[in-house]
Amino acid sequence: MNRFLMTLLATVSLLQAECTVEMLTLPEVAWTAYKTPKKIGVDGGFLATVYHGKQEAKSLSALLLKSQVQLEVNNVDTKDPFRDAKLVQFFFNMMQGAVIDADVRSIKGDEKSGSLVVNVSMNNKAIDVPLEYVVKDGIFRAKGVLNLLDFNAQEPLKMLTLNCYAPHEGKTWEDVAVGFSFKLRHHCGDEK
Helix, strand or coil: CHHHHHHHHHHHHHHHCCEEEEECCCCEEEEEEEECCCCEEEEEEECCEEEECCCEECCHHHHHCCCEEEEECCCEECCCHHHHHHHHHHCHHHCCCCEEEEEEEEEEECCCEEEEEEEEEECCEEEEEEEEEEEECCEEEEEEEEEHHHHCCHHHHHHHHHHCHHHHCCCECCEEEEEEEEEEEEEECCCC
16 A cells, blocks of 8 residues: 555655756857849858846746847858958948847747747837747757848848849849757756
8 A cells, every 4th residue: 555655645745746848058149041033042041149038947938038139140150251351341241230139028838839029120120020940859049030121121121232233143132041949858846
């Protein structure tokens, strides 16, 4: 009888154990901009990213809601220092502000997939950008598209195109694929 009670108590304790979602790495922001009439993608990110938010919460939604990242625009990284310098000089320096702010306003879904709305502030303009997310193999990935013209970036886009005319073949696209990712772990009770 004692063995049965102990097993029952252990089972109840496990069922009542508090489960959490833990962010194992800080969010990494990535983007793909497009050039040439054939719309060739150029991948990039930001070397200086500041994250404000929880590292652990009871759910994915609670972990992400109201979290914020700040991206220093003079620290872009496309794996090509010459291109990075041109992006900073002829695009980001043509806009107002040295930082892009992004904060999660809403999230719908579960621990495997869903959508979220991220408010992006750039060039003195704040726009809600919808993203879709999936969680697979312990990695959270969110992706969406923003339009630079929504951020009054017509002139910076024009300057970038003029100063990169040959490699862009006279065309720089206004839509940019954006997203972020991080490693996470679900655990319950003392299991860490």
